[in-house]
Amino acid sequence: MKILNKKYKNILSLIPSYLLLLTSYLLLQSCTKLELETVAEPYLPASLNESGGNWKTFVLANGSEITVSKPLDVKDASYLKELDSLKNNVVGKLSPEQSQAVNYWGAGAVYRWNEIARELAALYNLPPAANANGVYPVPDAANPKADPMFPFANPPYTARALAYLSVAQYDALITTWKAKYTYNRPAAYTVDTQIKPLLPVSTLPAYPSEEAVVAQASYQILLAMFPGEADYLKSKLDEAKNIGIWAGKNVTSDVSAGLKLGADVATKVMGRAKTDGMGSANNQALVPGLVEHAKATGINNPWASQESPIRPPMLPNYGAVKTWNFDRVTLEKIRPAKPYVDGSAEFQKDLEELQSIQKNQTREQARIANYWADGPGSYTPPGHWHRIAANEALAAKYSEIKMARVLAFIGTALMDAGIGCWETKYFYYSPRPQQYGLKTSVGLPNFPSYTSGHSTFSFAGATVMNYFFPEKADLFNNYAQDASDSRVYGLIHFRADCTMGREHGKNIGSYSVTRAKLDE
Amino acid sequence: MKKLCFFLFLFVGLGNQIIAQMPNDHVYMAKKDICAAVIYSNTSWNQYWENTLFRDNQNLGTVSTQSYMLMAAYGLKDNTNLIASIPYVQTNASAGNLLGQKGIQDAGIWVKQKVQISKGLNSQFVGGITVPVSNYVSEFMPLSIGNKATDLQVRGMLTYQIPNTKFYTNALVGYHLRGVSKLDRDSYLNGITMINTATADVPDAMEASFKVGYLKWDNQVELYVDHFACVSGDNMRRNDMPFPTNKTMMTSVGIYGKYQPKNIGVNARIQHVLQGVNTAQMTTYSVGLLYQFTLLK
Structure with a gap:
């Protein structure tokens, strides 16, 4: 009896433990929820943009430069054979993976390829490590999976990769729309009502398949930009090109015509990319001359790498890369004025602002600095603005061609912003705050300070977004201002770097808007 | 004979750099x-495992973490x-230009219970939770002060005297x-x-340790080996910084001592990471001041 009683007491004595554990578990559950990502789903476009085939292209002369051959009539025996094959071999026979793919790509071919490109940019956005001799090896395009991987998808690189992707998609879709509304071949599910469509039904002509066009063009551009991802990109292509067939919309000739068109456009666009000057963007031999030039301009304490071992500056000749929406003369004309130099009262004031933030950085300042940091391992500021643009266009239920339009004007504005900003940075070669004893709460980029890349990118991006979504201009301007301020809060830019970058960015963005207005 | 203050803090769960102390004593x-108790500890490292690559980083130099901890233990029974x-x-x-961080980290509460199995052998249960109590930045590793995630811990122990x-x-x-880390990005x-969200999953982890020690009423010396391993998570990428999602693993050894002749006592510890993945080769020194009293009845 006594023994039993003792055991009973032992069990009772365990109660506090279990209560605490239970409370803890409940508490953990309440704080442990991983946020779910917003899932983009297929939608019926708000407009089909029927006259999109007449919009102005970026690289092609126009939407008719590349001829899409006339398709067979829907009463033609060959067409009917394709239709039969669709009915007998595809409809109702999709694997679960194929059904899932239809739903995934159905949110938008341009949208998805842009998302893929941003993810690749993040994966490749890591600066090379120094080797045992203290030398930073240069990434080698012929050996992309070696250490360091090719490319180092830093902001200028990513701006360019996304610009070419978006331009190729846009030019290809203008040509596609031209052919669609020239030939007006209806969707398979319209020709044969027994075919049950798996994506929202519209009157958009089916030939050539827009999914196939975008898949092939995107594949070729991204393969050129991320040559180590051949297998991954091929798997995406193989899925994406068939979406129209799996959805009951396209027959095989819709897809084959799309693939051919996508390839032709990508080849043309890559023709521009190969000769745009990127090949010499990392010409380090220019650096001594740039420093001398800056000193002659009055920069008394030029930029110096703060890394150990000393790292060569990022893409010192990126400023010479070919711009999209203005010419070289304009680029030099709109270059921001000379920065305040060490010793001036204005410079001292900006320095003191940073010293004060370092001492008393608020949590909100740290949050803004971290939110917009978009540093190594991220899709960079250009990627961030592509994401903002793609999500806005998705929310507005834009058609494939309108989605591509927004991203092409954003993308070219961002690349122009990168070129204009880099040209300015290396023209003045101005020092970073860290050359005056400041630390950073976000990490220090390895290139001259003036002007702020974040400010230039973000205000160029916001300016284009304001044109497409004027009702949300306040939001985009606030985003851009936060992104710009974030570099002061993170202690890596002087205030003037950001205010001058802001004006430069707005100006650069306006050239993209002017070009977009030509289609009004 | 009256037992005096026990405090044994295993410096596991350092994640990539940081401290999650827990009472692990019999x-x-x-x-x-x-x-x-008030315990001061200093953890420092100048080499780390980037995934499995053991390296230094001249842009960090020696990274050190100092912690001042208030602790209390109460005899419920x-x-x-x-x-x-x-x-x-x-x-x-010590090198480079990353700004050091500071703040109140994660508060913890534990209960521990012992059940005598036979003479000299007892089993114990320890359960508890640590919860971030300030809105510190978790994504600025390795300078962040912690992972900023709740950590529910359960442990079973066997002690043989x-x-x-x-x-x-x-x-x-x-x-x-372990819960999720709320990010700024x-x-x-x-x-x-x-x-594309602002929360990162901090992986769950297993731990195991083995100790041998000497315990008299007023002093204690203990040697131990400890192993901590996340059960999931990702690896650090080449030349990237650590992140709360990393799958860390580490094996460390340590020595602990306590001297408490009266109500006031001191303790001290040294712990060193021998081997790791996605973590730093940390060495920790800590000293504590203990004060014991009885609650009025």
Whole structure:
């Protein structure tokens, strides 16, 4: 009896433990929820943009430069054979993976390829490590999976990769729309009502398949930009090109015509990319001359790498890369004025602002600095603005061609912003705050300070977004201002770097808007 | 003979740099006794495992973390103790330009209970949770002061006291059910996947340790080996910085000592990471001041 009683007491004595554990578990559950990502789903476009085939292209002369051959009539025996094959071999026979793919790509071919490109940019956005001799090896395009991987998808690189992707998609879709509304071949599910469509039904002509066009063009551009991802990109292509067939919309000739068109456009666009000057963007031999030039301009304490071992500056000749929406003369004309130099009262004031933030950085300042940091391992500021643009266009239920339009004007504005900003940075070669004893709460980029890349990118991006979504201009301007301020809060830019970058960015963005207005 | 203050803090769960202390001892406060302590610890490293690559980083130099922790243990019963702690943590890098961080980190509360199995052998249960109590930045590793995720811990222990001696051995296994880290950014890579949200999953972890020690009423010496391993998570990418999602693993050894002749006592510890993955080769020194009193009845 006594023994039993003792055991009973032992069990009772365990109660506090279990209560605490239970409370803890409940508490953990309440704080442990991983946020779910917003899932983009297929939608019926708000407009089909029927006259999109007449919009102005970026690289092609126009939407008719590349001829899409006339398709067979829907009463033609060959067409009917394709239709039969669709009915007998595809409809109702999709694997679960194929059904899932239809739903995934159905949110938008341009949208998805842009998302893929941003993810690749993040994966490749890591600066090379120094080797045992203290030398930073240069990434080698012929050996992309070696250490360091090719490319180092830093902001200028990513701006360019996304610009070419978006331009190729846009030019290809203008040509596609031209052919669609020239030939007006209806969707398979319209020709044969027994075919049950798996994506929202519209009157958009089916030939050539827009999914196939975008898949092939995107594949070729991204393969050129991320040559180590051949297998991954091929798997995406193989899925994406068939979406129209799996959805009951396209027959095989819709897809084959799309693939051919996508390839032709990508080849043309890559023709521009190969000769745009990127090949010499990392010409380090220019650096001594740039420093001398800056000193002659009055920069008394030029930029110096703060890394150990000393790292060569990022893409010192990126400023010479070919711009999209203005010419070289304009680029030099709109270059921001000379920065305040060490010793001036204005410079001292900006320095003191940073010293004060370092001492008393608020949590909100740290949050803004971290939110917009978009540093190594991220899709960079250009990627961030592509994401903002793609999500806005998705929310507005834009058609494939309108989605591509927004991203092409954003993308070219961002690349122009990168070129204009880099040209300015290396023209003045101005020092970073860290050359005056400041630390950073976000990490220090390895290139001259003036002007702020974040400010230039973000205000160029916001300016284009304001044109497409004027009702949300306040939001985009606030985003851009936060992104710009974030570099002061993170202690890596002087205030003037950001205010001058802001004006430069707005100006650069306006050239993209002017070009977009030509289609009004 | 009255037991005096026990405090044994295993510096596991350092994640990539940081401290999650926990009471892992078989010594108990008597009913209504309270032991309060202030513990200072200093963890530093100048080499780390980037995934499995052991390297230094001239842009960090030596990274050090100093922690000042308040702790209290209370004897709910002779075989049931409650323990609570709260640390203030400060980080610094000796080279490069990353700004050191500071703040109150994660408060913890534990209960531990012992059940006698046979003479000399007892089993114990420790359960508890640590919760971030300030809105510190978790994504600025390795300078962040912590992972900023709740950590629910359960442990089972067996202690064997060699009959008629002061020597003992202790074996422990535990599991950390860890929550998510709230980030300032709203996109990050987890492995090769881009996650477009502002929360990052901090992986759960297993721990195990083995100790041998000597315990007299007024002093204690203990040697131990400890292993901590996340059960999931991603690896650091080449030349990238650590992140709360990383799958860390480490094996460390340590020595602990306590001297408490009266109500006031001191303890000290040295711990060193021998081997790791996605973590730093940390060395920790800590010293504590203990004060024991009985709650008025």
